[in-house]
Amino acid sequence: AWREICLVADSISTSRKRKRISKYVISREFPYKKARYLSNEIPETVPFSGQSWKHILPDVERVIVPGLTHWHSPHFHAYFPTANSYPGVVAELFLSGLGCLSMDWRSNPACVELEVRMMDWLAKMLGLPEHFLNDSEGPGGGVIQNAASESTLVGLLSGKQRKVKEALNTNIHMTSEEVRGKLVAYTSKESNSSVEKASLLASVPMRLLPTDTDCRLRGEVLREAIDKDKADGLIPCCVVASLGTTGTCAFDDLEELGKICEEENIWLHVDAAYAGAAFVCPEYRYLMKGIEYVDSFNFNPHKWFFTNSDCSAMWFKNTKDAEAAFKLKAEIPEEPLYEPQLENWQIPTSRRFRALKLWFVMRLYGVEGMQKYIRHQVSLAKYLESLVRSNEQFEQLVSSLGVVCFRLKGDDSLTQKLLDRIAERKKLFIMPYYYRKKLLVRFVICSRLTEKEDIDFAWREITSIVEELQKSTKQ
Numbered sequence: 001a002w003r004e005i006c007l008v009a010d011s012i013s014t015s016r017k018r019k020r021i022s023k024y025v026i027s028r029e030f031p032y033k034k035a036r037y038l039s040n041e042i043p044e045t046v047p048f049s050g051q052s053w054k055h056i057l058p059d060v061e062r063v064i065v066p067g068l069t070h071w072h073s074p075h076f077h078a079y080f081p082t083a084n085s086y087p088g089v090v091a092e093l094f095l096s097g098l099g100c101l102s103m104d105w106r107s108n109p110a111c112v113e114l115e116v117r118m119m120d121w122l123a124k125m126l127g128l129p130e131h132f133l134n135d136s137e138g139p140g141g142g143v144i145q146n147a148a149s150e151s152t153l154v155g156l157l158s159g160k161q162r163k164v165k166e167a168l169n170t171n172i173h174m175t176s177e178e179v180r181g182k183l184v185a186y187t188s189k190e191s192n193s194s195v196e197k198a199s200l201l202a203s204v205p206m207r208l209l210p211t212d213t214d215c216r217l218r219g220e221v222l223r224e225a226i227d228k229d230k231a232d233g234l235i236p237c238c239v240v241a242s243l244g245t246t247g248t249c250a251f252d253d254l255e256e257l258g259k260i261c262e263e264e265n266i267w268l269h270v271d272a273a274y275a276g277a278a279f280v281c282p283e284y285r286y287l288m289k290g291i292e293y294v295d296s297f298n299f300n301p302h303k304w305f306f307t308n309s310d311c312s313a314m315w316f317k318n319t320k321d322a323e324a325a326f327k328l329k330a331e332i333p334e335e336p337l338y339e340p341q342l343e344n345w346q347i348p349t350s351r352r353f354r355a356l357k358l359w360f361v362m363r364l365y366g367v368e369g370m371q372k373y374i375r376h377q378v379s380l381a382k383y384l385e386s387l388v389r390s391n392e393q394f395e396q397l398v399s400s401l402g403v404v405c406f407r408l409k410g411d412d413s414l415t416q417k418l419l420d421r422i423a424e425r426k427k428l429f430i431m432p433y434y435y436r437k438k439l440l441v442r443f444v445i446c447s448r449l450t451e452k453e454d455i456d457f458a459w460r461e462i463t464s465i466v467e468e469l470q471k472s473t474k475q
């Protein structure tokens with residue numbers, strides 16, 4: 001069985017066999033079924049007697065596979081990538097097989113120590129400031145969370161806790177409840193919906209601030225919002241900046257925002273869920289200018305960094321702030337056997353052995369392999385951009401890393417028809433997006449199997465639909 005797994009994983013990793021694999025994906029590419037198709041196929045109750053694999057596996061083929069959306073098809077260009085790789089798959093098998101969890105060091109020394117070292121490897125690979133390292137002199141450090149959404153919540157709760165403490169020290173007549181009722185946080189309208197969700201969970205109202213014409217949150221807008229709230233007696237506690245927004249992969253001006261957060265002692269959390277992986281290439285690090293102001297930084301290796309889901313990396317400038325929010329003082333019976341205590345920087349009690357995935361992935365690809373991958377994916381986006389630019393029926397509105405957004409010239413109805421036909425024909429999977437009140441085709445280089453020929457395929461599909469639409473309008 002193990003040999004078989006390695007053979008399959010190996011075949012995924014070689015381009016020679018790519019055709020065979022991608023054909024399989026394409027022939028069953030996107031769900032053809034209607035909503036609730038599965039309820040007729042799966043009984044309403046658990047079988048009383050256990051069943052054999054002989055009966056279960058054919059049902060996977062029959063019921064599940066036809067309803068799957070194949071995120072690794074080279075023609076899947078929606079949302080953002082979800083990572084998948086040979087070392088990622090093997091590590092997932094290992095950690096499921098080992099079946100262990102970790103809490104404090106005693107619960108699983110290898111899990112904890114590998115996570116501490118991997119978070120430092122990763123921080124160095126991305127060129128993050130030294131103060132984020134677990135190994136640094138100061139109180140900084142990194143931990144693996146489940147998801148970017150959870151990291152944002154952890155950042156927000158840490159910032160909330162820090163501000164409550166500060167406010168109580170400076171306003172001796174206020175109660176803790178009064179301070180909590182006055183807290184407010186900020187992000188841009190373009191940030192991921194998970195940021196607003198974090199505000200609901202943390203019970204801190206989140207101001208969704210307007211962006212500039214490039215979808216970036218700027219200092220001036222933040223300053224104005226903070227001044228207004230302070231004048232109204234509110235207490236600003238956190239800013240969530242996006243490096244690589246979900247819509248157009250825009251980058252907030254971290255330097256401008258950071259200076260304001262420093263002046264006001266406001267927690268600055270960075271959500272770089274997708275784009276953070278690009279910082280492995282030094283030429284993209286200018287996009288995180290201002291990183292020295294950041295209190296917590298997060299990116300998802302499970303998006304664009306070959307590490308199968310779940311694996312979301314989060315660093316703190318000062319982990320004591322997170323500990324103040326999450327550590328249960330009553331539960332510390334003795335001196336810790338090991339520092340750092342990662343379990344105090346997260347919401348769940350235990351952690352899966354996700355560091356193993358990072359270890360396998362970073363060793364198999366190395367810095368060089370990772371840089372090559374990111375550069376190649378960006379070059380494919382640039383290639384698509386050149387095709388869009390060379391066709392005068394289209395206007396190309398945004399291109400950032402692996403995201404290219406474009407539309408047909410004229411009113412939105414043309415682009416809407418194009419998107420509808422793409423969805424009907426099911427040869428490509430693309431999502432729409434609105435940018436500056438205009439409907440766009442939001443095209444993302446997602447699969448690691450995508451190559452130049454797939455971009456040509458996509459462009460042929462798009463332009464042939466446009467031709468078809470033009471013919472039908474003329475008739």
Ligand code: PLP
Pocket residue numbers: 080146147148149150192194242244245246271272273274300312
């Ligand atoms: N932040 C950004 C910018 C995203 O694009 C996404 C998802 O695509 C998220 C956060 C949420 O990520 P997760 O599913 O890991 O919570």
